[in-house]
Amino acid sequence: MGPQVTSKYESVQEDEARSFVKALIDSPDELLSHVNRSMSNVILRILYGYSPSQELDEISNAGQRITYEASALLVASSRLLDLLPFLRHLPVFRRRAEELRELFLHVNSAPFDMVKKGLEKAAAIEDHSLTNSLCATLLLEGLTGQPGSAGSEHSIKMFLGSIYPPGQETTSATLYMFFLMMGNNPEVQARARKEIMSITGGHRLPQLSDRTSFIYVMAVFKELLRYHSAAPLGLPHLSDEEYIYEGYRIPKNTIVFGNIWEILHDPEIYPDPFEFKPERFLGMTAKTPEGYPTDPRQYVFGFGRRTCPASHLAESSLLISIATVLATCDIGPCFNPDGSKIENFQYTPTLVAHPLPFKCSINVIAREIL
Template sequence: METPSQSTLALLGVAALSIALYSNTQRKKRDQLPPSLPQQFFLGNMKDFPSKGEMWVEHRDIAQKLDSDWVNFNMMGNNMLVLNSYQAANELLDKRGAVYSGRPRLVMLNELIGWDWNLSLMDAEKPHFVSYRRVLSQQFQPSAVAESYHPLIRPEVVVMLKNILDRPEDFRQLIKHMTSSLILMIVYGHRTSPNEDRFVKIMEDARDDSIVASEKYSFVDFFPFLKHLPEWLPGAGFKKLKFAREARSVSTAARREPYLTVKERLVAGTAKSCMMTTLLDDDSLKTSGLDREELIMDCTSALYGAGVDTTSVSLSTFVLCMLKNPEVQRRAQKELDSVTGGTRLPEYADRPNLPYIESILKESLRWLPVAPLGVPHRVFKDDTYRDKLIPKNTTVFANIWAMMYDPEVYASPKLFMPERFIANAGKGAEPDPKRAVFGFGRRVCPGMHLADATMWLSVAMVLATFDILAPTDGSVERPVEVTSTFTAAPPEFKCVFKPRSEAAMKLVRMEV
């Protein structure tokens, strides 16, 4: 039997010592970081990070297991931090927004497909980020929404009511048509075609590509070198299928085609006043030092993807909540009738006098937040919180769902209880979910006031004109349909929209 040589033993000793030193170093590093699950060699927490289904629930469960409201995941050397409480998100993302307003590197979406023009995905260190955000914030500040967009929202909602009366089985499609039609009218002055609309098609195609990219090809974000592989190389499927190249052309079309169409209409004298015509007439953009054409294209085209799905899904959630809670409907309708007398449809001037309608909207947003994990942030530099290190370039997720279902904040969170937001002699109102569902800090949704106005009027008008009833062919459960990597929506469900009265329907027809 051969015995190991002294050199072999020495090498083994050095190797063992190196492994021990490495393990000790890694353990010390882990001790400096926020709480985490045990890690595997090299992989870290890759196998622990929830990536399918209701990920937000799994993240909450992991946090409870660790008895911590924030959890760090080592993803092969990349840190991902999940904040499961409003307190942690507020203290980091809101109060330290200058440090936490970045976006992670999205190789597939931004670098290969070319979505880096989209403000939602744009990193805050980009030189034009501040200018883009300023433009959108000015266009959608509360006073601008009230003055310029309230008159556009109402007719779109009324048309939706009329269409639901005619085709109640298609209510989800009709809700989405309303939101897409409204966005395209506001941004481009474009009236959508009742059949296939070119603007809608290219926007939806671009959206679909972004979902495919984030779901199927996100591995390239962990291994950026893959983007340099040739299309013919076996295993480079995302390029072999020419997906990235084709998706880039769709993304470009979604930016350029509407812009060029509006410019053509301006020359022809047929363009309607809209956000784009306002920006084209804005002399301050000519001297901003930025490419004015690029700025206008980017700011306008970003709004469809950011606003259509989120608003329509939130309204579908509202319908499901009304279907499951008929007593809430009755109380809301009583409040509406006390204000309108049943002789007119509700309007924005009624909003201060309809606190229960306001609470229904808040509770719908809380009960199923459309983006349960929000959009990830990136840390610009090393930071410390609760005596723990948050390294530079850490990706940070806000688990909005966990915040909405925190029993320390919302009593009986699984129940749909609009009254939780109305203060009374016995207790104060519970926190407004809008402080979280529209995002945090410098990445809060710039279109939140438009979305809020659209949803409020839709909720008020639907309840003023219809009873939402259960179908006769079965009950409705409460499952959640995961519609993409980080968004959730109610499952497909059936309901009956019964007109409250012929007088109510007459009011709708009079406004169409």
């Protein structure tokens, strides 16, 4: 999942960004569902290589449901179950867990089986376009027994299935937040659009090959990651030895959460942390006087050996979606669903924090380049 692998999929990401904006222009009131669908399709296409179809839509819907419900279930019930573990035998918990397990197995198996069948067909008709996905690559490596080959079909299936939920949820939450931030910060939006226009001349869509010229857009992206931090507490880690941190003893085998959100809202590193200010990254040095990195990407994807394996994929998916939206649409002010002003941003109480639904107007400004 490193940059050398994911760069292979840039055309998929560009294509999905274009489809996303087209869908958005057709039905702007369905922003949230377009965001979810688009981030889901990118990952499903990279993992399994199939273009969106009715079958894929069904998998995508089921995948989005699992992700949301499992995340909600974890947060809502985990504290209670930690304190009173016998409660896990109650039918209400068992039933929910069973239902989600069934759905999870279906979401893992259905696209995997499609790829397997597709590969058999591709071999018969010598069609190499089906062998490009991560699933096909791993299956072919497994078949040929190459060194480092991917292992059994079961482990490939489970590996791919474990990538989809965190990938879909975090990128959707971040892209949705982007609309809220742009709607509420029109001057930031205008400056980012101006930079994109200066690169493309307004005659074409931005591409991932333009990214080295995205100076302000990159600052917007970093500020988005900092402001929102989709996984605010990351995932739990375990101390494998006793450790003293600033006078606190952390015994061996303690479960530790890195408070990513707190770090990214530290006013010592990021003054006015509750303001959306991409400019802070334009003149910022790479390290604080204490030597800590200032780039939010150093924190937002977690820490250590289990750090997010798909940070490059997430970055390119989000960057191209953001740039394509800015090049073609103007995002108006955002309001609560009842039309009232948004006073405080509210998030879902889930492992991945999603902004609560909001309304915003989207006006197309350059349909002809889509």
